[in-house]
Amino acid sequence: MNVQLFIPCFVDQLYPGVAFNMVKVLEKAGCTVSYNTNQTCCGQPAFNAGFWGEAKDVCGKFMQDFTGTDYVVAPSASCIGFIRNYYNKLFENTAQSQQAKDLSKRAYEFSDFLVNVLGVDNVGATFNAKVTYHDSCAALRECKIKNEPRQLLSKVAGLELIELNDVETCCGFGGTFAVKFEPISIAMGDQKVNNAVATGAEYLVSTDMSCLMHIDGCSKHKQSGLKTLHLADVLASGW
Structure with missing residues (x-):
C-alpha cells in the first residue's frame, strides 16, 4: 500500500526521530512510504487563533500538496482531527469543497491506520x-x-x-x-x-x-x- 507522510511542524522541528520511527514501522507493515518535501503546516494554529482567512490559505496549499488517492498518515491525532473535522467547514460551498471532503476521508492518525486500515496490531x-x-x-x-x-x-x-x-x-x-x-x-x-x-x-x-x-x-x-x-x-x- 502506498502511503503519503504528513509530518507536523513541531515533530519536524523538535522530534524528527518520531517521524523516522513511524516510517520504520509502516515499512515493516508492508507500506511504500513517500514524503512530499513541499508540505508545510496543516493550518490548525491559525484556525484555532481565529485567523480563518490565513488558515484557509495554508489549508489550501496543504490540499494541493496531498492530492491523489493515497492514504495520508501522520503521528498526530491533533492535526488529523483538524483536517477531518474542520477542512469541510472552511471550504464549504467553494470550488475546493470536494477536495476537502476527499482528503478528510484519506487522512489517518498512525495507530488508527495500523489497526483499522492495515489490520496490524x-x-x-x-x-x-x-x-x-x-x-x-x-x-x-x-x-x-x-x-x-x-x-x-x-x-x-x-x-x-x-x-x-x-x-x-x-x-x-x-x-x-x-x-x-x-x-x-x-x-x-x-x-x-x-x-x-x-x-x-x-x-x-x-x-x-x-x-x-x-x-x-x-x-x-x-x-x-x-x-x-x-x-x-x-x-x-x-x-
Whole structure:
C-alpha cells in the first residue's frame, strides 16, 4: 500500500526521530512510504487563533500538496482531527469543497491506520518497561481513537500497561491555550504527571507529541522522573 507522510511542524522541528520511527514501522507493515518535501503546516494554529482567512490559505496549499488517492498518515491525532473535522467547514460551498471532503476521508492518525486500515496490531516490538497511556483530547474526541493505541501496546513484548486515573482528562496543553492560560495549563499538566507517577510507570506514552512535550516539561520541572515517548518510538523498539 502506498502511503503519503504528513509530518507536523513541531515533530519536524523538535522530534524528527518520531517521524523516522513511524516510517520504520509502516515499512515493516508492508507500506511504500513517500514524503512530499513541499508540505508545510496543516493550518490548525491559525484556525484555532481565529485567523480563518490565513488558515484557509495554508489549508489550501496543504490540499494541493496531498492530492491523489493515497492514504495520508501522520503521528498526530491533533492535526488529523483538524483536517477531518474542520477542512469541510472552511471550504464549504467553494470550488475546493470536494477536495476537502476527499482528503478528510484519506487522512489517518498512525495507530488508527495500523489497526483499522492495515489490520496490524503486532509489529514485533520489544520494550521492557512499565508504561501508562495518555488519551489526547484530539485522538479521543476528534478522531474517536481509544482502543487502537492500547491494542498495539498490548502486543509489545515486555511492556506492562498500567492505566492512570482521570485518563480522559486534558493534559492542559491545548496549543495556544497553554500560552493564553499558562497557570491553568501548568496545573492541569501537573495533575496529569501526578496521576501517571502514581501508577508506578516509568514512561507515559501517547499519540501526540504536543501533549507529550507539555507533560514532559511539567515532569522535568517537578523532577518526577517520569519519561515520555510517542507510540511510534515504542513500536519501533527492539527490532
